[in-house]
Amino acid sequence: MTQTDTLPTLRLGPTRGFLKLNLSEVWLYRELLYFLVWRDIKVRYKQTALGAAWAVLQPVMTMIVFSIFFGRLAKVPSDGIPYPVFAYTALLPWQLFAFALTESSNSLVGSQNLITKVYFPRLVIPLASVLAGLVDFAISFVVLLILMAIYGIRPTVAVVWLPLFVLLALASALSVGLWFSALNVKYRDVRYTIPFLTQIWMFATPVAYSSTLVPPEWRAWLGLNPMAGVVEGFRWALLGKATGPGLMLWISIVAVVLLLVGGLIYFRRMESTFADIA
Amino acid sequence: MKRSQDNNEFAIRAEGIGKRYKLGAQERYRTLRDTLVETATAPFRIFQRRRGPDPAREFWALKDISFDVKQGEVVGIIGRNGAGKSTLLKILSRITEPTEGEAVIHGRIGSLLEVGTGFHPELSGRENIYLNGAILGMRKAEIQSKFDDIVAFAEVERFIDTPVKHYSSGMYTRLAFAVAAHLEPEILVIDEVLAVGDLAFQKKCLGKMREVANTGRTVLFVSHNMTAVRSLCSRVVWLQQGTVNRIGKVGEVVGEYLSSSGAAVMQLEWPNPDEAPGDDQVRLSRVSVKATHDDGSGMVNVATALTVEVCYWNFTPDVILNVSLEVYSVEEVCLFASFDTPRPRPQGLIRSLCEIPANFLNDTMYQIKVLLVRDAGTILLKHEGLTVEVNDVERDVPYYGKWVGICRPTLRWSSEVLTELPEVTNVAAAF
Numbered sequence: 001m002t003q004t005d006t007l008p009t010l011r012l013g014p015t016r017g018f019l020k021l022n023l024s025e026v027w028l029y030r031e032l033l034y035f036l037v038w039r040d041i042k043v044r045y046k047q048t049a050l051g052a053a054w055a056v057l058q059p060v061m062t063m064i065v066f067s068i069f070f071g072r073l074a075k076v077p078s079d080g081i082p083y084p085v086f087a088y089t090a091l092l093p094w095q096l097f098a099f100a101l102t103e104s105s106n107s108l109v110g111s112q113n114l115i116t117k118v119y120f121p122r123l124v125i126p127l128a129s130v131l132a133g134l135v136d137f138a139i140s141f142v143v144l145l146i147l148m149a150i151y152g153i154r155p156t157v158a159v160v161w162l163p164l165f166v167l168l169a170l171a172s173a174l175s176v177g178l179w180f181s182a183l184n185v186k187y188r189d190v191r192y193t194i195p196f197l198t199q200i201w202m203f204a205t206p207v208a209y210s211s212t213l214v215p216p217e218w219r220a221w222l223g224l225n226p227m228a229g230v231v232e233g234f235r236w237a238l239l240g241k242a243t244g245p246g247l248m249l250w251i252s253i254v255a256v257v258l259l260l261v262g263g264l265i266y267f268r269r270m271e272s273t274f275a276d277i278a
Numbered sequence: 279m280k281r282s283q284d285n286n287e288f289a290i291r292a293e294g295i296g297k298r299y300k301l302g303a304q305e306r307y308r309t310l311r312d313t314l315v316e317t318a319t320a321p322f323r324i325f326q327r328r329r330g331p332d333p334a335r336e337f338w339a340l341k342d343i344s345f346d347v348k349q350g351e352v353v354g355i356i357g358r359n360g361a362g363k364s365t366l367l368k369i370l371s372r373i374t375e376p377t378e379g380e381a382v383i384h385g386r387i388g389s390l391l392e393v394g395t396g397f398h399p400e401l402s403g404r405e406n407i408y409l410n411g412a413i414l415g416m417r418k419a420e421i422q423s424k425f426d427d428i429v430a431f432a433e434v435e436r437f438i439d440t441p442v443k444h445y446s447s448g449m450y451t452r453l454a455f456a457v458a459a460h461l462e463p464e465i466l467v468i469d470e471v472l473a474v475g476d477l478a479f480q481k482k483c484l485g486k487m488r489e490v491a492n493t494g495r496t497v498l499f500v501s502h503n504m505t506a507v508r509s510l511c512s513r514v515v516w517l518q519q520g521t522v523n524r525i526g527k528v529g530e531v532v533g534e535y536l537s538s539s540g541a542a543v544m545q546l547e548w549p550n551p552d553e554a555p556g557d558d559q560v561r562l563s564r565v566s567v568k569a570t571h572d573d574g575s576g577m578v579n580v581a582t583a584l585t586v587e588v589c590y591w592n593f594t595p596d597v598i599l600n601v602s603l604e605v606y607s608v609e610e611v612c613l614f615a616s617f618d619t620p621r622p623r624p625q626g627l628i629r630s631l632c633e634i635p636a637n638f639l640n641d642t643m644y645q646i647k648v649l650l651v652r653d654a655g656t657i658l659l660k661h662e663g664l665t666v667e668v669n670d671v672e673r674d675v676p677y678y679g680k681w682v683g684i685c686r687p688t689l690r691w692s693s694e695v696l697t698e699l700p701e702v703t704n705v706a707a708a709f
């Protein structure tokens with residue numbers, strides 16, 4: 001055995017002290033991440049009768065309901081943009097976020113069979129759930145383009161910032177998903193709080209209304225809810241709203257980074273116990 | 279420098295590994311009512327937890343486990359259920375952390391605690407090969423290059439694009455094992471995965487394992503199947519109640535393990551047919567060996583008549599089936615084989631009973647192999663899990679030494695005096 005000199009050495013022992021996040025290991029397992037995302041997408045479209053239509057139906061139906069109740073009846077101001085487009089543009093990132101959050105929060109519990117039988121960095125599991133939401137997002141995005149064409153709205157150059165807002169929505173979902181998925185392994189209560197939480201969170205986010213309803217001096221602080229920054233960012237990048245999200249966006253970015261780092265640390269701390277209590 | 283040389287000689291070195299579980303940590307909160315109770319009492323439980331570990335609610339699954347595995351060695355891990363075998367494998371394959379101690383692993387480790395981990399019923403055979411391969415730690419390119427071999431090994435060429443939910447359980451198992459069998463890390467950790475599939479496939483798997491072992495790879499193999507352990511491993515670690523009981527050459531340790539009291543497995547039951555040994559044709563439901571006139575003590579001695587019970591599911595109508603038994607001694611010598619009459623059996627659950635007469639077995643350990651045979655010639659299933667320990671009785675002869683022999687039949691003896699000699703002191707003088 002001449003090759004033994006090059007063999008990697010691994011030390012397995014109890015974790016002590018403040019651990020490293022060891023994110024490079026996730027990179028080593030990127031192919032597994034890819035396959036898990038691919039599986040989630042494939043299985044979902046195979047198992048549902050309507051398949052990809054769900055990705056479109058959900059935001060479109062919500063948009064119609066919002067347009068009737070908030071747009072027509074309550075006459076919620078929509079910054080001069082036709083209300084259906086106004087609402088749909090916000091529903092897109094919101095649905096991406098809500099889906100990614102729900103799926104990632106339940107991901108570890110749903111992957112018990114993997115966790116108790118094979119080793120890989122557990123971070124791959126919630127990460128895959130978050131990324132799988134992108135396909136639905138892409139499909140429902142096509143509908144937005146159609147809507148914009150119908151209403152004759154052209155995006156401005158600000159559209160180049162759109163990927164940033166998508167990333168921010170994913171990061172928001174992942175950061176909360178990390179906390180919840182780890183908590184969910186220990187306390188199954190989490191499962192029941194998620195639908196409730198996403199509902200409240202949606203009303204705290206300017207999806208059905210505009211952030212201009214909030215007094216200007218408080219508006220930036222709305223960014224503490226990162227999805228507020230994302231939603232306003234989407235409207236700015238796609239619909240050419242005159243003012244960008246500015247300070248609100250920066251507050252959102254800082255909030256996400258803090259949540260994400262905290263989530264990663266908590267997740268890593270709990271990681272070694274997943275197999276024992278799952 | 280000396281240290282690094284030592285490092286190169288071993289693949290796995292475990293030093294003082296211990297694993298503590300907190301009892302009750304595995305409770306699950308699933309119902310809404312539980313959840314509410316849980317939420318309501320949560321603040322109080324936080325205070326309880328602060329008090330620190332309560333020794334009464336702790337349980338050491340492993341304690342002070344130390345052993346070395348050299349590069350290229352095939353080592354078996356044996357022990358009764360609950361001895362800590364699975365926990366040890368989980369620690370070595372990084373699924374869970376030890377509470378104390380350390381294991382140093384030299385080389386890439388791949389573990390196989392189950393076949394078909396992550397298989398998804400909705401996905402096709404092809405898709406599952408990639409998914410499962412990636413989960414087991416293979417690269418995409420590696421899976422691609424081995425893809426044809428895997429499919430051929432599993433014998434599922436025609437159905438490779440069919441969702442695996444339409445597979446028979448035999449095909450499913452074969453495919454799952456085929457992926458696993460093509461995993462090629464330097465160190466392979468395998469749990470009891472050979473107890474799957476039909477007999478022919480089990481043989482194929484065992485052959486593949488031997489092949490892996492012969493290529494100089496290090497293998498750690500956990501099994502209840504002593505025949506497989508004997509044929510694959512050179513050294514054995516015998517775990518008992520979470521500690522190492524003995525480490526040594528396979529022949530010695532396995533023999534000692536089998537003859538150790540309490541190792542007997544006199545009854546096995548599979549309430550869920552999907553998990554039972556067998557395939558689409560037959561599956562075991564229950565096998566047992568016990569005293570024919572059971573007095574409830576469970577004790578078996580040489581004067582006890584034994585009844586072997588074999589309950590199995592037959593899924594093919596009117597196929598000619600029979601049960602066959604082979605009784606082996608600890609030294610792997612076949613004592614005898616016996617079978618009931620092959621005759622057509624309807625679909626359903628069938629029970630066969632066989633009585634081993636009293637005063638036939640010796641005071642030792644026996645392994646009873648159960649076979650299900652079709653058309654009096656094709657072995658559909660072979661199960662090797664049943665063992666029975668026979669105790670000695672108070673003998674009515676003034677000999678108390680070890681009674682030699684792998685069986686102790688009561689045979690008819692007759693003695694008669696042919697010539698009576700006159701009572702003289704010098705025998706020769708009589709003639």
